[in-house]
Amino acid sequence: MTLLGGPEGRPLRVAGEEISRSELVSRAAFVAARIHGARAAAVNATATLDTVIAVVGGLMCGVPVVPVPPDSGPAERDHILGDSGAELVVGEGGFGLPAVPVGGGASTGSPEFPEPPGDATALILYTSGTTGAPKGVMISRDAIAADLDALAEAWGWTAEDTLVHGLPLFHVHGLVLGVLGALRTGSALVHTGRPTPEAYAAAGGTLYFGVPTVWSRMVESGAARELRGARLLVSGSAGLPAPVFEALEAMSGHRAVERYGMTETLITVSARHDGERRPGQVGLPLRGVETRLVAEDGSPVPHDGESPGELLVRTPTVFNGYLNRPEATAEALRDGWFHTGDIATIAPDGWHRIVGRASTDLIKSGGYRIGAGEIEAALLSHPAVRETAVIGTPHPDLGEQVTAFVVAAGAVTERELIDFVAGGLSAHKRPRAVRFVDALPRNALGKVQKKLLPQT
Known part of the structure; x- marks a missing residue:
């Protein structure tokens, strides 16, 4: 458990269910003893204590853990399971693979597992797949340890802290920082x-x-x-x-x-x-x-x-x-x-x-290279703009034009917003079109999915 600290850390509470460090170690060892030797183990990564126990179990015995988004559709889920080579699933939702229960109890005499090599893959996290099928990102134990230690230094994060969040447990933010970070620093969660x-x-x-x-x-x-x-x-x-x-x-x-x-x-x-x-x-x-x-x-x-x-x-x-x-x-x-x-x-x-992103946020218009983020920041400073996303859309003369999608918070016109941006930024950065929408498409972490916006 070197990667995650020891059992002396403070307790964790997930969705109202609390567990001590010592009980977490014991229950995770129960899982580890049953998955040891597998090529990879998938976890139905719900926001539950079972997910935490399953992930820790995989880390204890050196089996790469593959968190599966619980809301993934059949095609995405099948791709993740097949591409990762997962041989079993820890917890509920077996997805056609052998299932290992999390609620089987605490370990009684399970073997002690040697600390896996630092360069061994600890997690296989799948990207959002905006440019094709999701890719499995192999993250090593050393990478996780180095990052969490650097963040603890930058944020003054210690065992005296109580970390609070409600983020998904199948991404870096919620799982690596939000769970493994608490375990490594010893803070409460x-x-x-x-x-x-x-x-x-x-x-x-x-x-x-x-x-x-x-x-x-x-x-x-x-x-x-x-x-x-x-x-x-x-x-x-x-x-x-x-x-x-x-x-x-x-x-x-x-x-x-x-x-x-x-x-x-x-x-x-x-x-x-x-x-x-x-x-x-x-x-x-x-x-x-x-x-x-x-x-x-x-x-x-x-x-x-x-x-x-x-x-x-x-x-x-x-x-x-x-x-x-x-x-x-x-x-x-x-x-x-x-x-x-x-x-x-x-x-x-x-x-x-x-x-x-270079693929969606670098707009090439009339020989200029324009960053969408700067225009979005300018629009958001207008009191009648609640949300906005800026992209480049085809233009017969300029190549691309700056187009802004706006969720309005009050009465405002397209011309008012164009002039507002032109008043604070270079003229070539002003939107040539403003489209008012009820909402922007977002993923589970709140990121705007610009590829889902109309491109014409």
Whole structure:
């Protein structure tokens, strides 16, 4: 259990069910004894204590754990199970594979398992699959340990904390940071089952994790006032709009820490608990992490805070590769640098701002390279804009035009919003079209799915 700390840590509570560290170790050992030797073990990753026990059991005996989103459809689920080579499923929902129960009780005389090698794959997490079938990301034990230790340093995270969140347990944010992080630091964990404002407000934590949608709802409901006694609020998985950042500070007294990462690299950049926090920026590289920006031709992009380029990272937290996809691994990981596919700017003082994805957020219009994130931030500062997503859509003369999709919070016209952006940004960055919609398509973590927006 070296990766996860020892049984002396504080208890965990998931969806109202509590367990001590010693009981967790014992029940996980029961699972470990029954799955030891399997090539991989799938887990129906519901927001329950059973999921935590199953994952810890796999980590104890060195069997790679494959968390399966509980809301995945049959095609996605079958792909994950087949591609991962999972030989059994821990917990309910056997999916046609042999099932190992979690509720079988505590271990009685189960063998002690030697600590697996640090480079052994601990988790196989599947990407969202926006450019094809989801890819299995193999994450090593060393990568997890290095990332959690760097985050503990950056956030001042100790065994004295009580971490609160209600995020899904099949992603890096909810599972690696939100469960394994608590286990490694020894902090208490309160997983609220669902990230509702009422549950967060009642949890009494010192450290809170959320995605922008969570923080927006905390502000809208007024529940953010109940977090004044907390030590740190952390936002991730998508950019926190500046108006939400500011409203959260006004209501809770906290300037949220933002951070950046990917499934393939874990968290690599973050603001610090004892440092500055800037709205719309994700901070500085964590300990051991190097970053750089490159243009499409691979040439360096200056760190001037304005010029966008693809963000590359070199980090001890990088993945072991995409399962069964050596070509994709070689394309993403070149000369020791992971090509994130994200567009960013880096200021002269090293602060990073994420503009968006190269595939959807870098707009090439009339010879200009325009970052969608900058325009979104400008639109969100208008009081009549609740949500927005900006993309490039085909234009016969410009190649692409800037098109904004807006969920309005009040009466506003297309022309008013176009002029508003043009008044604060360069004229070529103004939207040429504004489309009002009732809602933006989002995934389980609240990220806008821009590929689902109309492209014409």
